[in-house]
Amino acid sequence: GENVEQHPSTLSVQEGDSAVIKCTYSDSASNYFPWYKQELGKGPQLIIDIRSNVGEKKDQRIAVTLNKTAKHFSLHITETQPEDSAVYFCAANNQAGTALIFGKGTTLSVSS
Amino acid sequence: EAQVTQNPRYLITVTGKKLTVTCSQNMNHEYMSWYRQDPGLGLRQIYYSMNVEATDKGDVPEGYKVSRKEKRNFPLILESPSPNQTSLYFCASSRLTGTNTGELFFGEGSRLTVL
Numbered sequence: 001g002e003n004v005e006q007h008p009s010t011l012s013v014q015e016g017d018s019a020v021i022k023c024t025y026s027d028s029a030s031n032y033f034p035w036y037k038q039e040l041g042k043g044p045q046l047i048i049d050i051r052s053n054v055g056e057k058k059d060q061r062i063a064v065t066l067n068k069t070a071k072h073f074s075l076h077i078t079e080t081q082p083e084d085s086a087v088y089f090c091a092a093n094n095q096a097g098t099a100l101i102f103g104k105g106t107t108l109s110v111s112s
Numbered sequence: 113e114a115q116v117t118q119n120p121r122y123l124i125t126v127t128g129k130k131l132t133v134t135c136s137q138n139m140n141h142e143y144m145s146w147y148r149q150d151p152g153l154g155l156r157q158i159y160y161s162m163n164v165e166a167t168d169k170g171d172v173p174e175g176y177k178v179s180r181k182e183k184r185n186f187p188l189i190l191e192s193p194s195p196n197q198t199s200l201y202f203c204a205s206s207r208l209t210g211t212n213t214g215e216l217f218f219g220e221g222s223r224l225t226v227l
Contacts (some may be wrong), residue, residue, distance in 0.1 A: 007156075009155070032214075033214075036218075041220075041221075042221070043116075043202055043218030043219050044202070044218050046215050046216070049215065089154065097213060098173075098213065099145065099213070100157075100213065101157075102154045104154040
């Protein structure tokens with residue numbers, strides 16, 4: 001079945017630095033790639049997503065890039081702030097469109 | 113306010129004592145799903161439902177049951193809980209576009225401990 005690998009598992013940056021999280025997926029039929037942010041004690045929340053007909057998408061300080069040939073997609077956060085500290089999950093839809101397959105998560109810590 | 117509501121949020125139970133975790137959404141979403149979250153394993157799908165009376169297994173369905181009698185509700189049933197079902201459970205819902213899910217809206221989670 002579909003598999004999504006996510007790296008790194010932990011990431012520590014200084015406030016104002018950029019953070020990059022990378023994911024690879026296995027199913028070439030996947031066409032929807034969301035990123036979720038999970039704060040302590042809460043459920044994951046969508047922060048940005050990208051579909052396979054687009055190579056890059058930006059929303060203020062966050063951006064996602066997709067390389068369908070290499071089956072890679074990445075999350076970029078610029079000018080990080082302490083409130084960006086959370087667990088981030090990438091995901092890809094399965095071929096049937098009935099599930100999102102999640103990476104194992106990246107714990108981002110932003111220190112001021 | 114659009115939301116997915118799960119209950120209970122925290123539960124400690126003993127092996128073999130049947131329990132139900134309720135999930136309700138107020139967004140009229142066709143699709144609902146249950147995930148479990150375990151350290152180092154991320155989120156794994158237990159069951160999903162594409163609409164009323166349409167449920168199917170996800171990646172880790174063993175030991176769980178679900179039902180979808182109404183569009184807004186999707187309870188998760190553990191008939192005979194075991195310690196390996198100790199986990200953090202999330203219910204999620206989504207609008208369907210054709211047969212594909214879109215943005216998943218998650219509940220706040222239910223932390224279950226089975227002794």
